[in-house]
Amino acid sequence: EFTYNDMPQLNYDNRAKSVIVTGCSPWTLYQYDNYSGSAMCVFPSSSSSCTPGLYPTSQSLGSLAGQVSSARKGCYARTKVHPHNYGTKKDGNGSSGFFKTRP
Numbered sequence: 001e002f003t004y005n006d007m008p009q010l011n012y013d014n015r016a017k018s019v020i021v022t023g024c025s026p027w028t029l030y031q032y033d034n035y036s037g038s039a040m041c042v043f044p045s046s047s048s049s050c051t052p053g054l055y056p057t058s059q060s061l062g063s064l065a066g067q068v069s070s071a072r073k074g075c076y077a078r079t080k081v082h083p084h085n086y087g088t089k090k091d092g093n094g095s096s097g098f099f100k101t102r103p
Contacts, residue, residue, distance in 0.1 A: 006072035009033045016068040021053035026075040029068045039077035040064055045085045053083030060084060
């Protein structure tokens with residue numbers, strides 16, 4: 001599921017086990033509908049360059065993994081969780097890999 005707007009009730013309730021935060025702003029994820037229950041703020045990797053924040057595993061969402069029911073743009077929770085790729089820099093065109101050397 002994806003959204004650009006606040007969602008007081010997600011279409012796929014209690015299914016999120018990973019998150020990608022795009023744009024420049026943080027989002028708050030909530031345990032229950034209508035922005036209630038346990039909450040945590042999730043962030044892009046960089047708010048200045050607006051690189052996506054990656055939360056690839058249920059461990060990265062902690063106790064909210066599989067229990068997210070609503071989300072809204074902005075940070076409104078005390079719990080703040082930075083993405084796995086927080087603080088990493090992207091060089092060039094963003095591609096990476098290994099090249100086999102010739103003998």
